[in-house]
Amino acid sequence: xxxxxxxxxxxxxxxxxxxxxxxxxxxxxxxxxxxxxxxxxxxxxxxxxxxxxxxxxxxxxxxxx
Numbered sequence: 001x002x003x004x005x006x007x008x009x010x011x012x013x014x015x016x017x018x019x020x021x022x023x024x025x026x027x028x029x030x031x032x033x034x035x036x037x038x039x040x041x042x043x044x045x046x047x048x049x050x051x052x053x054x055x056x057x058x059x060x061x062x063x064x065x
Contacts, residue, residue, distance in 0.1 A: 001058060003051070003053055003054035004054035004055070008051060011044055011048060011051070012047075013043065014041075014043035015044070017039075018037075018040045
């Protein structure tokens with residue numbers, strides 16, 4: 001369950017990072033570096049990988065027979 005939550009937070013962080021850059025590019029006084037979509041994509045894939053890695057353990061934990 002911990003791996004799933006960590007993956008979810010990583011995924012939400014990647015989405016928030018892209019949202020920040022979209023808003024910052026529209027502002028005239030943006031001091032952030034240029035956005036790099038590849039980094040956000042790698043973070044999103046890492047988060048999804050953590051979540052997929054946790055699914056078999058979660059399924060076996062809540063398996064009702």
